[in-house]
Amino acid sequence: MARAPTTYDPFNAIAEPKRRQLLEALGTQELSVNELVALLGWTQPMVSKHLGVLKQVGLVSERRVGRQRLYRVNAAQLKPIHDWVTPFEQYWSESFERLNQLLGQIHKGERKNARKK
Amino acid sequence: MARAPTTYDPFNAIAEPKRRQLLEALGTQELSVNELVALLGWTQPMVSKHLGVLKQVGLVSERRVGRQRLYRVNAAQLKPIHDWVTPFEQYWSESFERLNQLLGQIHKGERKNARKK
DNA sequence: TTGACATATTCCCATATAGGAATATAATAT
DNA sequence: ATATTATATTCCTATATGGGAATATGTCAA
Structure with missing residues (x-):
């Protein structure tokens, strides 16, 4: 369609x-x-x-x-577009990225452990 | 295409x-x-x-x-989208809208005058 | 009216999907 | 190995445009 x-x-x-x-x-x-x-x-x-x-x-x-x-x-x-995208803004801030990467590391660790079981 | x-x-x-x-x-x-x-x-x-x-x-x-x-x-x-739309933001603020409407009124007046010429 | 200028519209074609149905692939459990 | 569950992919079709070329429309000037 x-x-x-x-x-x-x-x-x-x-x-x-x-x-x-x-x-x-x-x-x-x-x-x-x-x-x-x-x-x-x-x-x-x-x-x-x-x-x-x-x-x-x-x-x-x-x-x-x-x-x-x-x-x-x-x-x-254009406001609707701005309004739609803005709520996501907090997730690409530098501080968020750092936190996110950190969590990613931890997560990988968890996966490895899970596999070894 | x-x-x-x-x-x-x-x-x-x-x-x-x-x-x-x-x-x-x-x-x-x-x-x-x-x-x-x-x-x-x-x-x-x-x-x-x-x-x-x-x-x-x-x-x-x-x-x-x-x-x-x-x-x-x-x-x-999503940042590129946010970045693209943000510069337009100032033009839909309430104060800008008021100013814009005001300018619109003035403009109509001008057009009428121009026509009568 | 006629001609020049400014812009919109129409026709045609190529192509990018969205959705549905059926099927393939991958991973887990038995 | 086999069945089951979770997800991806393929095939097919209908349709929405984007771009080009030609043309129509609208407006002003002489």
Whole structure:
């Protein structure tokens, strides 16, 4: 069944490296499609398509000015991702890593003993 | 060309909701495949397959004990995701939202004026 | 209206999976 | 050795895209 239609999940939108690049390029500034094309060196349809996905998910918003469309990041939509990953943060801290390695050592010892039985 | 082979990118591994569930279920505890099957109510091959992907990306590690395989989260691999999303954090804070809305109002005014010209 | 510019959309193809079913592999107990 | 338990793997199919090329849409200027 392939991956579920992802275009409505920020996690999935972000899974595509190009879309992450796009968000990085936009950063806090508003840019037109052509500016993004120039900046990234992709084809125009490619930029438009990825922007389309990001827009559907709500990760960018669009503002029309003349024939241009100015895009900007809608950072609030990234909050769910931040919120999801943050609880794991404590487990990659340096102190945790040390503790973890220590426990790993102890554990190996236990396994050896168990085998020798 | 479809999405680039994602099995080596944590962002992509995490894009699948089931794999996020799996990581949540594991949390900080070590669980066997069957325990996860019982906990999540999925089929055993399904659990094994998703664990396989997570393992390839390094998001979980495996420890063999008898016929069981105990899996646990390798949180450090989530750091890149945290690091990527964090810089955007400031833009969804409450105070930023207020400022942003205010600027939005001003902007609308400008557009109207520009049009009337 | 006509032409130039900015952007979006459509068509087509190749490929990466997710899920289900069946089966293989590994380890333990009898 | 054999049965049983725990887990992984393979085969198959349906489907979701990503990218390229061509084209449509929309907007402004002359």
